[in-house]
Amino acid sequence: xxxxxxxxxxxxxxxxxxxxxxxxxxxWEKQANALRNTLTxxxxxxxxxxxxxxxxxxxxxxxxxxxxxxxxxxxxxLIEHGFFSPEELARKIAExxxxxxxx
Amino acid sequence: xxxxxAYTEAPARRFGRGDRVRVKQTHPPGHRRTPHYIRGKPGVxxxxxxxxxxxxxxxxxxxxxxxxxxxxxxxxxxxxxxDYAGPKSDYLELEIYEHWLEAA
Numbered sequence: 001x002x003x004x005x006x007x008x009x010x011x012x013x014x015x016x017x018x019x020x021x022x023x024x025x026x027x028w029e030k031q032a033n034a035l036r037n038t039l040t041x042x043x044x045x046x047x048x049x050x051x052x053x054x055x056x057x058x059x060x061x062x063x064x065x066x067x068x069x070x071x072x073x074x075x076x077x078l079i080e081h082g083f084f085s086p087e088e089l090a091r092k093i094a095e096x097x098x099x100x101x102x103x
Numbered sequence: 104x105x106x107x108x109a110y111t112e113a114p115a116r117r118f119g120r121g122d123r124v125r126v127k128q129t130h131p132p133g134h135r136r137t138p139h140y141i142r143g144k145p146g147v148x149x150x151x152x153x154x155x156x157x158x159x160x161x162x163x164x165x166x167x168x169x170x171x172x173x174x175x176x177x178x179x180x181x182x183x184x185x186d187y188a189g190p191k192s193d194y195l196e197l198e199i200y201e202h203w204l205e206a207a
Contacts, residue, residue, distance in 0.1 A: 005130075005139050006134070006135075009138055009139050011138045011139075011140050011141075012138075012140040012184070046161050046162075046164070048134075048158050048161035048162040049161070049162055049163070049164055051134075051162065052134040052162035052163065055134065077164075080164065081164065
């Protein structure tokens with residue numbers, strides 16, 4: 001039965017200790033959250049899709065931190081909808097990085 | 104016992120309050136929101152929550168139509184967990200869509 005089981009489906013398993021420390025949010029995490037909230041509130045993507053895309057990460061789901069996971073899920077869904085291609089995104093990231101490094 | 108309800112209309116439905124059901128024992132691929140631990144377990148319909156867009160379709164970018172009837176189902180903890188140590192009167196309530204339920 002485990003083959004169809006996704007990372008979120010852990011009810012009944014030993015969850016280990018709960019981290020109750022508030023880690024705050026990094027600047028990029030706030031930006032990523034704002035972008036995600038804007039896209040879902042305008043219904044350009046649905047929260048159901050984002051959750052599914054996060055779970056599609058498989059074992060990587062547990063390797064990534066929360067905002068890395070949700071941002072990667074957002075990337076997947078935006079590419080699925082054709083808002084941009086992986087190549088266009090890579091070009092844009094390179095362009096922004098050059099600008100950032102120059103500053 | 105009366106609890107506040109977010110009931111919305113679901114006129115066409117298979118089950119009503121008090122009906123005995125069983126969660127389907129199936130493990131299909133795709134984005135399913137019925138926990139694995141509850142599949143195959145018997146329960147009783149506690150309330151009809153209403154009809155909602157199907158989240159298994161919304162998850163892939165479709166509109167979730169036709170809507171599916173959602174039920175709150177009450178399970179005995181002893182039925183859910185073989186080694187449950189608590190009292191017999193302990194229950195677990197989960198909201199499960201109609202297409203995951205069969206009459207028991």
